[in-house]
Amino acid sequence: MHDTPEPQVSEQQEPDVRPSMSSLVGELLSGRYRIEAELGSGGMGAVYRAEHTLMRKRVAIKVLHPEMTQHTEVVERFEREAMAAAHIEHPNVAAATDFGKLENGSFFLVLEYVEGASLRDVLQQGPMHPRRVIHIGKQIATALARAHGLGIVHRDLKPENIMLVSRDTDPDFVKVLDFGIAKVPVSQISKEAGKQHKTLTKVGMVYGTPEYMAPEQALGQDVDARADLYALGVILYEMLVGRRPFEADNPVALLGMQVTQPPPAFRQVAPGLHLPQEIEAIVMELLEKEAARRPSDAKQVRDVFEILEQNLDTSSWTEDARSNVSAAMSLTHAPTVFEGIASAKPRAPSIASVMARISAWSSQLAQTLRAADAQAQPHRWQAALPAPLRTLKLSVWLGLAAGVGMLALIVVIGIVWWVRTPSTVKPVFDETSWASPPVASSMQNASATADPQQLEKAVKAGSESIEQLLTQFPNDPAVLAQVAKARLGGASPDTCIEVYDKLFSLDPEKRKDNAVLEDVLGALTKPSSQEVVFSLLESHWGTEGPDLIHDLAFGKRTTTAAIASRAAKSIKSEAARKNASPALLIALDLRFNGGCQAKHRLLDRAREHGDERSLTQLRGLLHAKGCGFLGLSDCWKCMRADRKLNDTIKAISERTKQ
Structure with a gap:
């Protein structure tokens, strides 16, 4: 087995060559582009605003510095950017x-x-409204779907490369920019060009922006859509929350x-x-x-955004909306344990088992149709169906669901859908992992909780029984706590x-629960689980986590x-x-910053945030005393220059009643 190569940051992206090209403002490029203004420049080249003199149309022009033509990879990437954006x-x-190409x-x-x-620029103003986020996200996904359909992977998608322009009545019309480091299948786009171009990305090379890189991209592995x-x-997270999920000053740490x-x-x-x-899911x-x-598939993501956008336009987030979104999500990825579907490889179903479940599915569908205002909002019940079945009319579905004699037709439709659907999105037909009929979302039972006696019985039976209980009650904090405990102590x-x-996303207060903490x-006493505990x-x-580590350490x-x-290392x-609170951070800085002047500079922060630890x-x-010969010298002489230390101690004592 081969080890994954150490990722290397490509030095060929930004060659160490100083540009010597003077500004082109005022010149006529290629006999038809009049350069009006320079929009920006860097080590690779410059970007200009220009006008097509014959068409009287404003354009943007990227010009490579002449020195960059000495670097074959830079030129080929520039050509591929052109190819991607054009196609x-x-x-x-x-x-x-x-x-x-210019004369120079x-x-x-x-x-x-x-x-x-x-x-x-927009994100500088803080978190954005969910409706606006979904509207923008849907357009980005639509653009990606088109690029991915051509085999093109952007590889540097980030807020800087997404422009919001005013188009007709839409003030947030999306334009995705800069395919400069895109992965472009040249041979697919142009057979002639494919003969002349070679693969530019080598295994182990890392291209992109660390804050937005997928794990496989960060490792220098081959990437796809x-x-x-x-x-x-990452972008959606940042738009909704106001910060990225991962932040660090060091790119390697990031x-x-x-x-x-x-x-x-x-x-x-x-x-x-x-x-x-x-939305968070x-x-x-x-x-x-x-x-x-x-x-x-970006198209599937776009479809989910479409449903979200429709339902966010209503006055409230209804159960119907939850069902629609959950059903659409179930088609975008392989099942996960939190959706109540077992992760084990499914067993081959018996014909009787399949027939029974399809019968239950059709009964559930009939109930849903009778309860819904299908004429006013047909998309809600249709969105919950497998994609190949969404085009059938309501009258057809009512007839199918009402007549027991039509069950055979439903079976045929189910089998056709099963055959044509990729294995990663098929429902699992086995006794232990079937969560509910397709139109019934697991989200609808989000508030369902296990009976205490049922949970106690599962705990006594062992981890397998607890895991089975999780498939029935995926959002029960008590069940989640027991599953987490069992896994922490397991293999x-x-x-x-x-x-x-x-567990913590459902009930943040569980972080303070004494029973959970003690588990x-x-x-910590088990070597096999100690590192996991500190990671948690x-x-x-x-x-609360860093606070606990501090208490263990000191x-x-x-x-x-x-x-x-x-713990002292952790x-x-x-x-x-x-993740530490400001109170803990100042206590740690006071502990680990050794010099007198360094500690004196921390007194203002300590006065504002310090607690009993400070x-x-x-x-x-x-x-x-305590330093120098026989410990007779003053270790903290600089603290005697003013009353700042005494005033800080007094302020913290009064605030914390210590």
Whole structure:
């Protein structure tokens, strides 16, 4: 088995060559483009606003610096950008209309001139309304669907490359820009060009922007359309919450987070945010670490956005809306445990079993049709159906559902759909994992909880029984807590992390639940689960997690010396600091910043955020001895220059009553 090669950042993207090309403003390019103004420039080239002198049409022109023509890969990527933008031909993609070479040897690319605001500029104003996010997201997915249909993968989708322009009555019409590092199947687009071009991306090379890279992209592996969908998930997260799911000052650390850490739940980073859980579920599906668990088709994502947009236009988020979205989501990806579908490989169903379930499905459909206002809102019940069946009229469905004699026809339709549907989106026909008829969403039972005696019986029976109970009650916090505990103590303790994430997204207060805390802290004594526990506390337990690590490290919680030592290492980690409260951060900085002047500079922060943990550190600075010969010198002499230390201690003491 071959190891995955270490990713390398491609140095060929930005060759270390200083541009010497002077501004082209005022010149006539290729006999027809009058350069009006320079819009921006960099090490690779410059972008200009120009006018086509014959058509009187404004355009944007990218011009490579002449020095860049010495770098074959740069030129070939420039050509591929032109090829991609020219062939996509979609309203939501900035089109390329011309490509050529100047007399000085440099190349130019003529693009549609897009005048508006970048999504990055809009995000500076803070989180966006969900309706606006879905409207923009649907258009991005539509553009990606067109590109992916041609085999083109953008690989650098980010807010800077998405423009919002005013078009007719839509102030947020999307234009996707910059296919400069796109993966372009040249041989498919142009047979002649394909003979002359070679593959530019080598295994192990990393192209893109770390904040928006899919895990496989960060590892330098081959990517497909699902990498763009991951980037779309990051963008949606940022639009809804106001920040990206992963943030770090160090690009290498950021890439590591993309590969290993699950995205924090919306409420974890924005406690005041209230969104239908289906919206968050869609974003989290796009952010799956494994490409196979993400939607594979941007068209399916677009369809889900379409349903969301329709239902968000109503005055309330109804059960019908939840059913529609959940049904559409079930067609975009492989089933997950939280949808109540077992992850084990399905057994071959018996004919009787299939017949019984199709009969139940048709009965449920009849009830749904009778209850719904089908004439006013036909799309709601149709959206819940498998795609090949949506075109049948209401009268046909009523006839099928009402007549027992027509059951055979329903069986035939079901078999046809089964044969034509990819295995990743088929319902699982087995006794343990069938959650409900297709039109009945698991989301509709979101509030269902297990009977306490039923849960107690499952706990006594063991982990297998608890996992089975989860398929029936996927959103019951009590069941989730028991499943998480069982997995943490099992053979694969790291599988508990996704369950705890689900638990805390449903009930954030569970982070403070003593029973849950004791389950996790008790697992610290097992070497097989210790690292998982610290990972949970660092990255998945909100601000309470780093607080617990601090208490383990510095004696507030009784533990072994080995665990305390490991906790002292954990509390210094980037993940723990990222999730720590301001009160804990200042206490840690006071503890670990050694010099007098460094600690003195922290006093203002300590006065504002400090608690009893900071007081312990600050009161130690009052001692005027302890350093030098026989410990007679003042370790903290700079603190005596003013009353700032005393005033800070007094302010914290009064605020915390310590």
